[in-house]
Amino acid sequence: MTPDPYFFIVIFCGVAVIFPLMPLALAWLWRRVFQPPRPGPAKNATYECGVESIGEARVQFQSQYYLYCIIFLIFDVEAIFLVPFAVAFTGLPMGAFIAILVFLLLLIEGLVWAWSKGCLDWAKAR
Amino acid sequence: MSDPVDQGLRSELQKQGIWVTSTQELYNWGRRNSIWPLQFGLACCAIEMIATAASRYDLARFGGEVFRPSPRQADLMIVAGTVTKKMAPQIVRLYNQMPDPKYVISMGACAISGGPFKQGYNVLKGIDRYIPVDVYIPGCPPRPEALLHAFMELQRKIDAQKLTGQGKASFLDSTQPSEFPVPAFGAHDLEPPSNPDLFRPPVMERT
Numbered sequence: 001m002t003p004d005p006y007f008f009i010v011i012f013c014g015v016a017v018i019f020p021l022m023p024l025a026l027a028w029l030w031r032r033v034f035q036p037p038r039p040g041p042a043k044n045a046t047y048e049c050g051v052e053s054i055g056e057a058r059v060q061f062q063s064q065y066y067l068y069c070i071i072f073l074i075f076d077v078e079a080i081f082l083v084p085f086a087v088a089f090t091g092l093p094m095g096a097f098i099a100i101l102v103f104l105l106l107l108i109e110g111l112v113w114a115w116s117k118g119c120l121d122w123a124k125a126r
Numbered sequence: 127m128s129d130p131v132d133q134g135l136r137s138e139l140q141k142q143g144i145w146v147t148s149t150q151e152l153y154n155w156g157r158r159n160s161i162w163p164l165q166f167g168l169a170c171c172a173i174e175m176i177a178t179a180a181s182r183y184d185l186a187r188f189g190g191e192v193f194r195p196s197p198r199q200a201d202l203m204i205v206a207g208t209v210t211k212k213m214a215p216q217i218v219r220l221y222n223q224m225p226d227p228k229y230v231i232s233m234g235a236c237a238i239s240g241g242p243f244k245q246g247y248n249v250l251k252g253i254d255r256y257i258p259v260d261v262y263i264p265g266c267p268p269r270p271e272a273l274l275h276a277f278m279e280l281q282r283k284i285d286a287q288k289l290t291g292q293g294k295a296s297f298l299d300s301t302q303p304s305e306f307p308v309p310a311f312g313a314h315d316l317e318p319p320s321n322p323d324l325f326r327p328p329v330m331e332r333t
Contacts, residue, residue: 043225
């Protein structure tokens, strides 16, 4: 009689459960039998390279930072487009020049908009 | 080391391919071959410590190459270098944050007694004033071989620690202190200047 092919999955699951549980159980037993826990305020304190920790670990970043990054990214990409344009400038037709002007205008328009929105003020008065 | 199994019987069985051991022996064997040091150095001794861990001297042969950047995972604190009074509270705090069982190697003249800087106003005259030291290594700085020797001495010490009974290791005893008071900066010196429960200055006897 051949066992059900899915029976091996049951065995696999059993091993997968027992394998991590065994060391945990052993550690628990060890603690009960041999090594009683000896916690203390210094031992349980937050590890801060040996210095006593000050304040909360939770820090909030301003969303301003994110806006700055986005604006920087736009002008970074602009530079990538402008450099090849400048290199090939003499060999380009009039249409290419107008196209790049439109491209620049769009970005400058965006900058003006962001500026007027106050995105470039680093420390915004609340 | 007291042996629960007769030595003759044990070697006889070993010849037949049967290895007899005890929980204590197995436990100590595992611990002594996986001493993970805390990764921190204080002064020039730390350079020797780095050399010991690197390929030429190869601390990995003794199972101690895994320098942990967090005290939570470390078993051994190698106090390698001059301990300034500014640094002493941090070291004691790090020692306190290490889980049991933990050991300390006092490496070099400075960590033992302040060494050549003993007269300095800002130098702690030995880390054993605040934390219990297991192995002292003299030298300025000690050579990597000396640190390896200290490692082997520590392994011998761990091997001799008892799991149960009267003389069991102190970290297994819940009545023993697991942390030591962290000194604070006083007006002129660290307060207290030493842990009176731990440190007894040597008394000179004139005869």
